[in-house]
Amino acid sequence: MWADEAALDAARRRLDEWESSLAERAARATTLSERLQALTGVATSCDRMIEVTVDSSGLLTDLRLDERIRQRSAAHTARQIMETTRAAHADLLKRLTETTTEALGNNDPTGRALIDSYQRRLGSDESAPDAQR
Numbered sequence: 001m002w003a004d005e006a007a008l009d010a011a012r013r014r015l016d017e018w019e020s021s022l023a024e025r026a027a028r029a030t031t032l033s034e035r036l037q038a039l040t041g042v043a044t045s046c047d048r049m050i051e052v053t054v055d056s057s058g059l060l061t062d063l064r065l066d067e068r069i070r071q072r073s074a075a076h077t078a079r080q081i082m083e084t085t086r087a088a089h090a091d092l093l094k095r096l097t098e099t100t101t102e103a104l105g106n107n108d109p110t111g112r113a114l115i116d117s118y119q120r121r122l123g124s125d126e127s128a129p130d131a132q133r
Helices: 002-037 067-071 074-104 109-122
Strands: 041-045 050-054 060-065
Touching: 002 074, 041 074, 050 074, 060 074, 074 109
Parallel strands: none
Antiparallel strands: 041 050, 050 060
16 A cells, blocks of 8 residues: 555656646746747848837838938838848847747747747848848
8 A cells, every 4th residue: 555655646746746847838938928029120221321120020110211311212212121121020030039048948849949930931031231230
């Protein structure tokens, strides 16, 4: 009977540890989700005439144009806005990667899948030479 009771106690401890582990993971996931929702990406063109802000989904939330932009062609301005937006996406991806790695660690498969998903959606084009993050 003692052996059965010891095995039962060991099983209870394992279940308690498992439950605690699940609760901890759920809490970390909730915290991470809240932090990711609050992230933004920001970039400024090299000439400082354009500043772009994107939200956690990569959607444009703010666009600031210096008055001097009027001296440029519309095509040039459009290219700079697109380049600066790509740089803001890269900034968002960098922040998301840092936040996810901090919360889940480097080797967490869920964290890696999350980062990969954002990379596919936002693009990981680092070739935005005319914009600063």
